[in-house]
Amino acid sequence: MARRYYHPFNGNRYIGNTNTNEVHDLENEKTSCRINEIKHDHIVNFNPDTHAQAKREGFDNCAYCIGNSKY
Numbered sequence: 131m132a133r134r135y136y137h138p139f140n141g142n143r144y145i146g147n148t149n150t151n152e153v154h155d156l157e158n159e160k161t162s163c164r165i166n167e168i169k170h171d172h173i174v175n176f177n178p179d180t181h182a183q184a185k186r187e188g189f190d191n192c193a194y195c196i197g198n199s200k201y
């Protein structure tokens with residue numbers, strides 16, 4: 131499992147799930163992330179494509195691929 135080069139992932143490393151408000155790192159994706167179960171309407175990209183940007187936008191870390199989840 132890794133980056134996906136199609137919409138709405140667009141090859142980005144970090145993707146946000148607006149339903150759970152969590153950010154995932156696709157370079158370290160785990161089965162428990164259940165990326166393929168996220169509705170595409172709930173997926174957002176970050177610009178720039180960095181973890182810092184996801185945090186600036188208020189996303190919480192995924193406990194599986196990033197760790198240090200607040201919830």
Ligand SMILES: [Zn+2]
Nearest residue numbers: 154163192195
């Ligand atoms: Zn994850």
